[in-house]
Amino acid sequence: MLRMSVVLATAIVTTGLASPMASAVAISKPVPPYAYQDCLKATKQKGESPSHSKWHCDQLVKKGWVKPPTR
Known part of the structure; x- marks a missing residue:
């Protein structure tokens, strides 16, 4: 059970950090x-x-x- 919560917390943190970076890259590329x-x-x-x-x-x-x- 503890292992599952650690995996879940890691996934949430990784997703939270990756989202702003991806949107910043998309905004900086003008068409x-x-x-x-x-x-x-x-x-x-x-x-x-x-x-x-x-x-x-x-x-x-x-x-x-x-x-x-x-x-």
């Missing part, structure tokens, strides 16, 4: 914004129509995944 033209090329390769590609890339601009187009 780069992609170019609008690259988005249009990618959606074209996936077979989307031109109007749907523009809509799709505009939605990604709103979310911050794609840089706004330079015109």
Whole structure:
């Protein structure tokens, strides 16, 4: 019984220490914004129509995944 509680306590402490470290690593890696033209090329390769590609890339601009187009 004592051995089981020691194992359980060790698991809880290990999990508690690992969680903040994992979240800190995930936060420190920013996702780069992609170019609008690259988005249009990618959606074209996936077979989307031109109007749907523009809509799709505009939605990604709103979310911050794609840089706004330079015109």
